[in-house]
Amino acid sequence: MKAAGLLIVILTGGLLIYATADFPPWAYPQSPASTHVSPRYIEKSIEETAVPNVVTAVLADYRGYDTMFETTVIFAAGVACFLLLRIRVEEGPEEQLFRHSLTGMTIRIKDGRKAPSDLEEFERIDAHWVPQDLIIKTVCRILIPFIQLFALYVIAFGHHSPGGGFQGGVILGASVIVLAMSHDLRSSLQRMGEKVNALLCAAGVLIYAGTGALCLAMGENFLDYGILAPLFRCDPVMARSNGIFMVEIGVGIAVMATMIRIYNNVSSAGRYDEGL
Amino acid sequence: MDDREIRNTMRQQRESDESDSLSASLPERGGVPASIVTFFILFSLWIVLSGRFDLFHLTLGVLSCVIVTLFSRDLLFPEPRARGLLGAWIRFVSYVPWLLYQIFLANLHVLYLSFHPRMMELIDPQIVRFQSKLRKDLSLVTFANSITLTPGTITVYVSLDGDFSVHAIDEKSREGLPGEMEDRIARAFGEQ
Amino acid sequence: METLFLFVSLYLCLIMVLSLYRGIFGPTVLDRLIGVNAVGSKTVVLLILIGLIYERVDMFVDIAMAYAMLNFIAVLAASRYFQKRKGLYKEMK
Amino acid sequence: METVTSIKPLLAVLVSLAVTPILVSSRSPNVREAWTFVAAAAKFAIVISMLPVILTGTEIVYTVAEFLPGAAIRFRVDALGMLFAIVSSSLWIVTSAYSIGYMRGLNEHSQTRYFCFFALALSATIGVAFSANLLTLYLFYEMLSFATYPLVTHHQDQEARRSGRKYLFYIVGTSIGLVLPAMVIAYNLSGTLEFSSHGFLTGAGSKPLMSLLLILFIFGFAKAAIMPLHAWLPAAMVAPTPVSALLHAVAVVKVGVFSVVRVLTGVFGIDLLHSLNLGPFIALVASVTILMGSFIALSQNELKRLLAFSTIAQLSYIVLGVGLLSPKGITGGLIHIAMHAFGKITLFFCAGAIFVATGKKNISEMVGIGRRMPITMTAFFVASLSIIGMPPCGGFLSKWYLALGSLEAHQMPILLVLLLSSFLNAAYFMPIVYRAFFCGPQESMFESGVKEAPAFCVVPLVITAAVSIVLLFIPQPFYRLATMMVLKITGA
Amino acid sequence: MDFVVIFFLVCGLVFFTGGAVGILRFPDFYSRLHPAGKLDTMGSLLMMGALSLYNLHHFTLGNMLTSLKIILIVAFVFLSSPTAIHGIVDAGMRAGLGPWTKGDRRR
């Protein structure tokens, strides 16, 4: 296998290197890639979409359709993870651990038995239970709101600076993941339950596709935000900018929810009882 | 360590009970609702971040801050009402320059160690335990992090009771514990 | 000044090599973690330096900030692993 | 040549196809078999209704779908096809009756399946008869192969499995492996697959290529059981006798021969074969098969296997007739399709009737059976006369024409082959008849309880035997059709 | 002004170098955390301070906010870095890694 691998690698590499001979030099300003299609984006993006960040303009408008599917890819990954891993806890052979909050005693309940009746005094704990670390917990607690705000800022300012729905969404998701790691998975699930999360996943992409469909419904081509001008009460160029913004919000929501979903499934192996 | 963990958690429970009862029995006690404080802190951060002050972006900021506040109000301030915030901030800010100075010193020390040719002879790492008098979570954490940042010491473990385990790199670093820093933090967080 | 920044950046790269040595050859995983954490902290500075070289710092600051936040998360995750799975060597054969 | 467009050929094909769902769904055996009769009658009626038109020299054409220029699924009813269609559709009626007697008499399982696939097989046969081009012919040829598989392996035991494999191996293997490429090559050469009276390959390729194509086609239609590829036919005799009777005396083997004839006349054309001098080759192959088949038949003990080898030999008469490339010879070959069909089916019916009545399969066990089953054995005698080619049976007519043809073509060896073969035929049929009737009563192997098979078995074989005789005297429709065909292909 | 910036930058670089060298040289995981935790933090403080100062060359509101953001990053690093270090150290303790004491072999 190793030898075969090496052979394949050398052959492929040889082919690829052979091809580089006909490439324009690296970063050559007159290369076809820089002169054929892209100049229009750079020169016209402000005029046509009122978005200075050309990448965002291209991402969400000129090639917005790609981005819709990119978000769908993420969504599909979330659904696939769920489909693959999620197990209802009742199904597997299960040993639940409960800790009596006052005495710190731990009781072990094998599968089939009923959980303690007065659950207020008992708390479900992880199998590898470690007391939550004070420092990490506190610092994360303080940091999370700021991380979230920053994430929202990234989504909102995708027009003017790097960033946008995807990056913001990831950071937003990461903030919830931090919560799950620094406290435990259950407390993050209390804030954002599985169902809510799943609905947000779909809702995010729906916002994106729905914006496109709205344009369609108003009589223009799919994702042609210009037609939304009456809705936003502004001129078509600004309408494009706003359309991009709506789309970015959708992306953000979907990405956030999916990241959380994948994390929850992967780190708890689909049981949703204890995470990393 | 187990026994300590149990104690910790007992205390944790007690505290949360207290806070629950407090919030239940005395909803109207002084101070500002934590969510409002959170909102304003966040909004000031937003101002710094955004750098745009037109209506559209400010609205976005308000919305964002509201969303974050709704989601994580109890994260920033576990109690529903914040009291004495302003004073705490001022005291804390006054603590920071001193801390920075200490950190600078500590860094010089470690720098010296790491470049010293016979470094292996100079260092003598050991884990030190001591009991701190600090009580509040926040002050404990501040103290722990300050220790980590300052002379040749790293907080290994801190319990809710204020039991500290500190890894100190040499004799000199060990001597300074808990030392002046604890007092200053106690002052900064109003525990004295 | 740009030249200076460039050299500073190159020097930082050099330092990163040193940290990466720990990352790659560190005897335990935690040593690797330290090395990688150190690389991360240099990266934040490098990002801002690059921003200054491009004269567009305002654009790079956001990345640096996101970076600082997420680097922290990665380290946290790795350390959580050990908090839950006791035994550094147990699984290694 | 005039052509008329009419949907009748398609209907003739579809009528049995349409009846299969009814057969599948009906619960009562009586209803099922009644429908079989209805379908058979309808098919025969449709075929016959076309006869007057054909006899006027007009051809009926119907295109179902054109998939390539020159290669469509298209029906064209001409004299040859009509001849074949009349034979097979009329015999289906008879066989249906016989099947009822046979299947019920032996209490066979899965009768529904049996009747369904029978109907399908007949569809395919008519389809072959009416096909206007090689593609359609191939289509129905393959359909027939697969439709007869469940019939051949009806007993579903290990022997059936072996025979079924052999059957498929020969039939499908050759059709996919030889005919299909030959067809594609032919299409590639000429751009059409449509049979024409003078062949469409004229001038399309060199002699080696043409010879190759010819070999591919002749051996590719393995249903014609030309010698190296004949082994499936004896093996297929494990099937219930009505299947052997209709399919392996009439439908399947005749489809093979019919296809060969069609290819020789419609694809290559007599002129091309003449000019490339391929006739002797065909004749040689056919002669070898005739003689080998007859010789092997001599040594058979099981009656149905004997009949199978006899069939192999007889089929090649038809090929031989065309291979002579002379009008008389071709006429003889074409008539032989009908003559042999009526004769051989009678023989099979008889074998089946004996099996139903006594359970005996081997010739050696049939001593004295003529006393117990006089009607059956009389019919057997008549049919064997027809196969041997003796008057007063139809077989005489076809052999006569064949002989004339060989004279016409100045092929004396062929004449010898014909004579030798007739002699061999007599040599293996006559002892059976003799021992059945003229052995002493003490040698008879049958108790007095044995009597004729059920009426459903006996009546059909009487009818076919009678027809065999009648055909010598009134060969009209078949002779007329054959000469029309010959006229068309030779242009004389 | 430039001088101050350069000075801080160089200081920061020195700290960073110290950190890297320390990470390489110290004998065990716990002692390696000292340079990693402190020197890197200090180094980034100094360097980012210098850079934010440099950024104020052309004083505009935007630039000031950018500098503020850099300071925010520093603050963030100051909050998170010791926490991360603590997390690592805690992990080491729980993983059962004994600290190096004087006289042991390097590891």
Next chain:
Amino acid sequence: MIWQLDLAILTLVVVTAVGAIYIKDLLGTAILFGAYSFLMCLLWSIMGAVDVAFTEASVGAGVSTVFFVGAVFRTTRRTKD
């Protein structure tokens, strides 16, 4: 684009990639893969692809490392190669 830096980081990237693959410990691989992402992020920003860098920072450095660690947590660290 700043080619000196670019070259330096590229070298580092290759080294890290090789390292990540040759470490006989999956957690180590995961962590080094995080470092690989940092360096990639730097590379993108050096080449001026800020948005890509941002995405790589958030995805590569943050989330995907966490995913890796989570997966290793749920499976095993052991690896033979």
Next chain:
Amino acid sequence: MSQHYPVLLVTVPLLSAFLISISGWLNKRLCFPIAVAALASASFFSAGLLSKVIHKNVVLYRLGGWAPPWGIAYRVDYLNGLVLVVVSLVALINLISTYRSVEREFSEKLGAFYTLYVLFVTGLLGITVTGDAFNLYVLLEIASLTGYGLIAMGEEDRAPLASLNYVYMGTIGACFYLLGIGYLYIVTGSLNMADISAILPSLYQSRAVLSAFIICMVGVWLKMAFFPLHAWLPNAYTFAPSAASSLIAPLMTKVMVYVMLRLMLTVFTPDFVFSAIDINRSIVWLAVIAISMGAILALTARNLKKMLTYIIVAEVGYMVGGAWLGNRAGMTGAILHLVNDALMTLCVFLVVGNIVYRMKGHSFEDLRGLFRKMPFTMGAFAIGALSIIGVPPTCGFFSKWYLLWGGIQAGHYAFVAALLFSSLVNVVLFFRIFEIGYYESPTEAHGGGHSQGSIEEAPLSMLVPLYLVAVGLVVVGLYTGAIVNNVIRLAVPPGIV
């Protein structure tokens, strides 16, 4: 309205996928109807598009209103109009047919399953309809990713491993494709297929274009499991749940073949593929090996589904070989076989689905006595099998005809021989199955104590779609002429003679 068909075709299923996902959490019973509605409307749109294409030539659609080289454009011509109809119909029929088995296997995760299902179809439709090289990549990833998820849900233990192998191979394939597009982009500066092909002629001598072509082809071949790169396919399709395998097996490889054709015909124009570089004969040789090896490997399989998967490998060889013969007949055969093979594979995999539904297995032992137990299912299987063998009037014959014709025209007799060989092997393969089902009596283990001959046919909801497909095989076969004349003849560019 009708000018929006191209985008509605893709976005209606897309939007409904999200709705399904939502309703999976709120009301599970809605999932199936929404999915059916989505795919039915997709079928409607695709049929509408095809008829529009036939009447009006090419249909263009600008997404976001941007003109093509800058924005993404959809382009429906004869080639993909046909493929679209096939894809949407196959998906719809399979959806309806597998309703029961899905409900049994995925009762808890119905929403997720249907979401992935519809997304998969969306991906395939998008791949087919798009005129933008990069957009194709994204959609390809959607189809692959959902495919991985669907495959890994198989009941058998080995499904996840098979799926993971598919992930590796699929990712390499998709990345190679992406890389090839990158090579094209670096020399042309464009991503729009039409635009690229307009720029390319001046660059035919460029090494970059040549290697871009090779890389793209290798990537696409990986995805379609062309012989030496097929290793992932048999396991992945065998261990997938039956509802997924009967969706993915007919469609995925075919759509990838379509992508190959699209690259060959539209992006790198026949001039380049058949004239500027001289590799077509060797590729056909590869196809010969693929066909033969697929057939031989199928002989070794002891499991119905696995056998069928190897047949797919061989069929891919047919199509690649046909496309690379470099003449009109071969190309027509490849396109026609693409359509036919989708239907044939659907038919036999639906049968396997029915068998699994009743017998809980698909190894050869499970098939004993099946003709008595499930006569109708096996009847349909026979039709499908005959079509794969290539017996007229089923459609398989006609495409094989064109392929043979193309092979003979090109003088590539090895290809002809390989086709015939594989047909014969198919006869052996299928009649082995028939023999098992026909001669052997069912084992007691599966019989559940009921007597021989008792019929335990699949439910009607599975049989009706199955027969729809089986009859469709014949109908498509009969209408081959119409399809070729009205669509495929025009889909093959005039440059190919």
Next chain:
Amino acid sequence: MTQLLSEILTKYNYWIYITLMMIGLYAMIAKNNLVKKIVGMNIFQTAIILFYVSIGSKKGGTIPIIKHDHGAASHVVHAAEYINPLPHVLMLTAIVVSVATLGVALALAIKIYHRYQSLEEDEILAQIREK
């Protein structure tokens, strides 16, 4: 020689991306551990991203965010001043795809581990063969 040197200097970026890609490909083919293969896969994908971003870079160009003042009259933007944004857009998508693939692949790896208690391909195959 000088030609070769200049060739290297102008194209080294492409060469290194190939190196990186081959490292990833090698890991995917030759490594035995499933997670290692996933890492290889990611390296492979990033290599392609590197390639695309290299296409986009432009000498003398700045990052593709148009410098503009708030509401000021838009001045003429020259394409040569800014780096080509299109590859960046494409690569954003590619990164997203890679993280999505990563998620699914890891989920699969976990599932496999639960069944076979191993991530080594040969051990798993041995277990399958035993059965």
